[in-house]
Amino acid sequence: MESYVAGAPPLSVASTDGSPSASSDSPGTATSISSATTDARLGQPAAPPSVPAACLACRGKHLKCDGSTPCSRCLASSTECLYVPSRRGYKGPKRNTAHNPHKRHASSSPPYPGPSESCPMLLGHAGVSLGAPALGSFSPAGIVLPDQSPVSYTTPSPLTNVPRLYRNNSFVPAMDPNAMALTTTTSNTSATPSAASLVQPPPPTLAERCFDAFYHYFHAGHPFVLPKEYFLMLKNGNNPNVGIVEVAMRYVGSLYIDSGPAKETYLDEALRMCYQAGIPKDGFLIQALLLVIVGLDGQCNQQKARDLLADCERLAIEIDLNKREFATLHGRGNPVFEESWRRTWWELYVCDGMIAGVHRVTKFLLFDIQADVGLPCEEQQYLSGRIPQPLYMEDFDDQIFSDEDREFSSFAYRIVAARSLGRLMRMPQTLFPDLEEIDRVQAQLTNWRIHLPDSKRDDLSKSCQLDEMMFQAHFIIHACTLMLHQPLSQLDTSPAQAVNSCAPHRHVVSGDVFNAHTRHTIDAASEISKMITQAVPITQHTHFFTCVITLSSIVHLSRWAQYMVGDEDHLRQQIRLNIGALDKLSRVWKAASTAWGQVRGVAQDIYREKKAHQISPAFWVSFTQEQMINSIRTDDGIMSEFTAVVAGQGLLGGPEVTRG
Incomplete structure (x- = not known):
């Protein structure tokens, strides 16, 4: 066969x-x-x-291998027996396969030779890409490691690109099963965690929180310091005055958060650095001083603020900050830096005017200083770094008579409003004012309003966000109108003489005729109260709005003290708005807290006096029964709300700001 x-x-x-x-x-x-x-x-x-495969030792010596684990040759020579698994017929990893407890496990291998050495297990093998998920070293019986993203590993293993080597189980190092179980549970509950989620950033320090609070709450109201991104880049320089600006920013930011004693610490540090011997006299020093001045004025430290303001003004004139070429010479060829220097001069100009106008102690020194500094651009252009060619004050004054169609920024209209305040303050204070001079100032105020472009007639930008620069420009004009006409109005201000937190009381005797000056005064006070209703947190406005609200409140209280007032319910609502706004501003500014207490106290006194007169039948002669009931009910309601404010209940919505 x-x-x-x-x-x-x-x-x-x-x-x-x-x-x-x-x-x-x-x-x-x-x-x-x-x-x-x-x-x-x-x-x-x-x-x-x-046998399907020979161990590495037998293959290296070209000897026959019996395929045992370990093989007889390695066992006889006490050599470590290693195998490279065959990939014949391999079609990729199988999915959802049951774990085989008898499968030989991968284990860590000794360091492989460098590229210059000959390694038989690397011949003809392409390394695993680093972008592929890394493989675990081994898995104990009964535990299956879930898939993990490669970014969850801090340092890749040096054997990631090497084929896995299998060896005898007796060479597998021990592992804590509890630790493996914890890893498995954590990985199953959160799928493929990333490195960003595993490594939490450290909490911000108090200094960092104060710095961020400055830009979040304050910078929009006084935008002369560099935008945040540019200032952070500037910090790495060698100018010591940049550090002074940062300390002053921390002081102002500490007013908006619960900073404890750090508020006084930052203030003392800023003052010490500003007046230390040998400090360079430059624009950064002026910026630091101006920030401290605004902060001190808002905290009722007005005398210290005036002293610093006098020093700041002398320094600004000494270094020629009011000259056009200053921005170019010190702008380092960067348009954003140049814009910051222009804004620094004009911010000092506006703040000098507002401090003089609301406190009536200083004389607005910078109003008489010649300046040819370029006008600031729009806020969005400044923050984004797209700075256009600057326009100048003569361009603004000639716009009506020139054929050029020019658009001026909100900051520019704020500057012109402050200039109108300066002209008002230069009027002689006499018992019999010149009516022609009053008409001339009123014409300037009216021209400012009627020539506003449509985009500047309200306090909102094109994106429906609050335009803080136009907001301030509008309330400066309203305050000028009130200050111009109130002394000639028919309103007796004696009932509100206790409200003197911002400025001394100005006595106005009531007349018999409701004249045009009274109409201007009442309209300006009403417009100021209307500005409180803007749908933004009131604490993001400049603290100078506190004194403007106080001026408005004096007018409202003077009217409410009269026996016969038309539309009295609307008047009460305006008083409620003013008191509620002052209460909110008092969470940050001590000056607002003082004004709030005075306005509320006068309102309570007027209420008690009105209640006493209501006992007399002659008080209700011209009232119907319904009007009498409504008047009593409204008065009781507003006084109960005043009491609620005292108990700590705010009248206005919006996010709370912790009082420092």
Whole structure:
């Protein structure tokens, strides 16, 4: 019987060294097959079976391996037995496969040779891409490691790009099963955590919180310091005065948050640095002083603020901050820096005017100083760094008579409003004022209003956000109107003489005729109260709005003290608005707290006096029964709300600001 079937394909037989022999097409192939079959029939031992893979030690010495773990040769020579798994027929990883507890586990391997050395297990093998998910070293029986994102590893293993090596389980290092279970549970609850979620940033320090509060609450109301991104880049320079500006910013920011004693610490540090010997006299020093001045004025330290203001004004004139070329010479070729220097001069100009106008102690010194500094651009242009070519004050004054269609920024209209305040303050204070001079100032105020472009007629920008520069410009004009006409009006201000937190009381005797000056005064006070209704947190306005609200409150209280007032319910609502606004501003500014207490106290006194007069029947002669009931009910309601304010209940909405 033949040992093969006719027509069958030729066979190959493994040689003694494990390599395949010649094919049956070679001479003597049939004889070899027949001989092997005959030996098997005679009971002689067959050739050892071939193994799927040889260990690395046997392969390196070109010796036959029995495929055991460890093999007999490695066992005899006490050599570590390592295998490279065969990838013949590999079609990629299977999904949702059950874990095999008898599977040989991957373990860490000794460091592999460097690129210059010959390593048989790397020949012909492409490394694993770093973008692929990293593989774990091994998994104990019964625990399956979930897939993890490569970014969850802080440092990749040096063996990430090396094929896994399998060895005897006796070489596997021990691992704490509890730690592995914790890792598994955490990974299952949050899928593929990223490095950003695992590493939490440290909480901001108090200094950082004060710095951020400055830009969030204050910078929009006095935008002369560099925008935040530019200032952070500037901090890395060598100018010591930049550090003074930062300390002054922290002081102002500390007023808006619960900073404790740090508020006084920052103030003392800023003053010490501003007046230390050898400090350079430059624009940064003026910026730091101006920030401290605004903060001190809002905290009722007005005398110290006036002293610093006098020093700041002398320094500004000394270094030629009021000259056009200052911005170019000190702008470092950066348009944003140049814009900041222009804004610094004009902010000092506006603040000098507002301090003089609301307190009536200083004389607005900078109003008489010649200045040819370019006008600031729009706020969005400043914050974004897209600075246009500056316009000048002569361009603003000539716009009506020139053919050029020019658009001026909100900051520019704020400057012109402050200039109108300066002209008002230069009027002689006499018992019999010149009516022609009054008409001239009123014409300037009216021209400012009627020539506003449509985009500047309210306090909102094109994106429906509050335009703080136009907000301030409008209330400066309203305050000028009130200050111009109130002394000539028919309103007796003696009932509100206790309201003197911002400025001394100005006595006005009531007349018999309701004249045009009274109409201007009442309209200006009403417009100021209307500005409180803007849908923004009132604490984001400048603190100078406190004194403007106080001026408006004096007018409202003077009217409310009269026996016969038209539309008295609307008047009461305006008083409520003013008191509520002062209460909110008092969370930040001490000056607002003082004004709030005075206005509320006068309102209570007027209420008690009105209640006393209501006992007399003659008081209700011109009232119907319904009007009498409504008047008593409204008065009781507003006084109960005043009491609620005292108990700590605010009248206005919006986010709270912790009082420092």
